[in-house]
Amino acid sequence: MRRKSAVSLLALFLLVTLMLNGCSNHNRTESAATSQMTVEDLLGRQVELTAPVEKVVAIGPGALRLYCYINGDSKLVGIEQMEKDSPTGRAYYLAYPSLAELPVIGPGGPNNAPDPEKLLAVKPDVIFDTYTTDQAAVDALQAKTGIPVVAVSYGKASAFDQDVSKSLQLIGRICGQEQKARDLTAYIEKCRGDLDERTKNIPDSERPTAYVGGLGARGTHGIESTQGKYSLFEAVHAKNVADEAGKSGSFMVDKEKLIAWNPDKIFLDLAGFAMVQEDYRKNPQFYQSLAAVKNGEVYSQMPYNYYTTNIETAIADAYYIGKVLYPEQFKDIEPEKKADELYQTFVGEKLYARMAEDFGGFKKLTLQ
Known part of the structure; x- marks a missing residue:
């Protein structure tokens, strides 16, 4: 009887050891898949976050578009009402109809402030933001929500502004899509160079x-x-x-x-x-x-x-x-x-x- 008990205890010990090792290996794998990073956004702010992120929102004029260029509709957990109300003329909205099904995270539009409560309700890992060039306002939103806020920008030119390329590369880095971001910014530059080369010597x-x-x-x-x-x-x-x-x-x-x-x-x-x-x-x-x-x-x-x-x-x-x-x-x-x-x-x-x-x-x- 004592021998059977000893065998049972040994089996139990081995089972617990295997479970602990499994948990340890899972934690190591999960740790290896994510990492803490500090990025500099388009306002020159240093933002700390865990990447790659799993849940994302993009707020302000054009923020969602920049995100969709890099990551499609993947990982998005909310959308502004403005995007739903006026879908005409926006290719990203036509290409990703699932955007219309996302919960509303604020009114959107250039004259409306972000809604911290609705942003908190969808629990994003990061907020991409084009609302303002005012660093204090972006810092305030981050403080209110406790969520990393990364400012992105279109710059001043309509198509070939370097701020666009920087923003796309930043989104790619945070979302684990660095190669896609490199490919797209290279394509934009190729188009710019092609237009220039065809016309500069006329x-x-x-x-x-x-x-x-x-x-x-x-x-x-x-x-x-x-x-x-x-x-x-x-x-x-x-x-x-x-x-x-x-x-x-x-x-x-x-x-x-x-x-x-x-x-x-x-x-x-x-x-x-x-x-x-x-x-x-x-x-x-x-x-x-x-x-x-x-x-x-x-x-x-x-x-x-x-x-x-x-x-x-x-x-x-x-x-x-x-x-x-x-x-x-x-x-x-x-x-x-x-x-x-x-x-x-x-x-x-x-x-x-x-x-x-x-x-x-x-x-x-x-x-x-």
């Missing part, structure tokens, strides 16, 4: 003058809404007549000044095209005094500024602009196919047909 005498109107700027506007140093024109070295105003960024131009500039080609953002058409019906004489209108040289531009820049659409626009201005240098480019390549690279799905259905696509425009 003689000035062979560059038609150009104007872009109908650009959104805190709302929808007509032909008077333009930009100086317009980034998509800059990407293809276009002769932007609006640069003569000596301004950078969005501004409204007098119609008389546009008549004086009289650009060879006009591009109209399709978000503002209905307003241009309405204005044309009221004042056709003004439009018919423009050489580009008389000569049929008015072209579309797909809207890309929905809750900040849809980078893939902006780059697709740049290729179409290049094709219109310099057909010889872009003779190998089919803008629709290039757009699909961009959508596929950024969000994993060819979406040009869907975007063209919503907005009208790349084409000559007729004012009537």
Whole structure:
């Protein structure tokens, strides 16, 4: 009997030892899979977190887009109401319909502050944030929630700002998608370099003058809404007549000044095209005094500024602009196919047909 008891005790001892070793090995494996890291965000803040993260939210204009470029809809645990209310024109939302099913974590929008209580309810491991350039506000959100808040940014340019690449690489590092981030930022740089190489050596005498109107700027506007140093024109070295105003960024131009500039080609953002058409019906004489209108040289531009820049659409626009201005240098480019390549690279799905259905696509425009 005592012998049986000894055998039983030995068996029990071995079983407990195996269980402890198993737990120890599991802990070592889990420890090896995660690590504490300190990252510097786009505000220069040092943020400590455990990576790779398992639960993520992205708040503020364009934050969710940057995240989806790197990690799709994986690991997201919440979404802003703004994203659900206005899905049009955002390729990432079309590519990942599951986003609509996520719980709401705040109102969203550029004029609304984050909601700490709703953020806490979904218990994210990290918050990616584009709400503010105010470091104190980001620090305050982190203090209120106890959750690491990482500021990301689009910078100032529409498509090729270095802050975008830095943000994508930062998201990739935190989410364990560093190779995807490297590949995507390299692709963006390749597009930038390609546009530059095709257009930088064209003689000035062979560059038609150009104007872009109908650009959104805190709302929808007509032909008077333009930009100086317009980034998509800059990407293809276009002769932007609006640069003569000596301004950078969005501004409204007098119609008389546009008549004086009289650009060879006009591009109209399709978000503002209905307003241009309405204005044309009221004042056709003004439009018919423009050489580009008389000569049929008015072209579309797909809207890309929905809750900040849809980078893939902006780059697709740049290729179409290049094709219109310099057909010889872009003779190998089919803008629709290039757009699909961009959508596929950024969000994993060819979406040009869907975007063209919503907005009208790349084409000559007729004012009537």
